[in-house]
Amino acid sequence: QSVLTQPPSVSAAPGQKVTISCSGSSSNIGTNYVSWYQQLPGTAPKLLICDNDKRPSGIPDRFSGSKSGTSATLGITGLQTGDEADYYCGTWDTSLSANWVFGGGTKLTVL
Amino acid sequence: EVQLVESGGGLAKPGGSLRLSCAASGFTFSHYSMNWVRQAPGKGLEWVSSISSDNKYTYYADSVKGRFTISRDNAENSLYLQMNSLRAEDTAVYYCARDGVTAVDFEYWGQGTLVTVSS
Numbered sequence: 001q002s003v004l005t006q007p008p009s010v011s012a013a014p015g016q017k018v019t020i021s022c023s024g025s026s027s028n029i030g031t032n033y034v035s036w037y038q039q040l041p042g043t044a045p046k047l048l049i050c051d052n053d054k055r056p057s058g059i060p061d062r063f064s065g066s067k068s069g070t071s072a073t074l075g076i077t078g079l080q081t082g083d084e085a086d087y088y089c090g091t092w093d094t095s096l097s098a099n100w101v102f103g104g105g106t107k108l109t110v111l
Numbered sequence: 112e113v114q115l116v117e118s119g120g121g122l123a124k125p126g127g128s129l130r131l132s133c134a135a136s137g138f139t140f141s142h143y144s145m146n147w148v149r150q151a152p153g154k155g156l157e158w159v160s161s162i163s164s165d166n167k168y169t170y171y172a173d174s175v176k177g178r179f180t181i182s183r184d185n186a187e188n189s190l191y192l193q194m195n196s197l198r199a200e201d202t203a204v205y206y207c208a209r210d211g212v213t214a215v216d217f218e219y220w221g222q223g224t225l226v227t228v229s230s
Binding site for chain 1: 161221
């Protein structure tokens with residue numbers, strides 16, 4: 001059971017838009033920056049969004065991030081078949097001890 | 112170009128030990144906190160441990176506290192994870208990851224090394 005809650009799967013057609021939610025609490029998302037990671041099949045994770053809503057160099061502007069209260073959202077527009085991957089949110093949790101926590105991951109299927 | 116290359120994975124028996132290494136290049140290693148993240152087969156990402164740039168501070172997930180030790184050698188640009196008292200549930204791909212500039216994300220990842228714990 002992950003500290004951060006993500007939907008197990010989402011799907012949409014090529015060219016469409018999809019959003020992936022990440023729900024936490026005041027000890028993690030509520031007080032710390034959220035980052036998002038893309039893991040293509042058989043590869044290592046890759047940083048997609050940092051500091052809640054910033055794109056690292058080389059990440060297309062089709063990808064966006066936002067945060068409100070204890071929830072965060074990843075948005076992907078103009079879906080491509082190459083976007084099929086697992087997506088994870090992550091942040092520090094400062095409840096009892098300093099721990100980094102990830103969401104359980106969301107499998108994106110581009111139909 | 113930032114590169115992180117893990118090594119040291121393999122098969123270990125329950126109760127046994129393994130030492131993972133991560134060779135870093137393409138950036139000033141001593142300026143960044145470093146991390147280990149693992150992924151069990153077919154499962155999600157799980158943070159394992161972090162170490163500050165100056166070796167002063169270390170953090171561990173509850174699941175490995177007291178069994179795993181993270182360390183680094185800034186002169187050798189290397190990160191380590193000593194894993195003792197291994198359990199079947201430690202079976203996973205272990206990734207080395209570098210903090211981002213603001214130290215609130217994992218900006219670069221290695222390709223991972225597989226650790227299998229089985230009798």
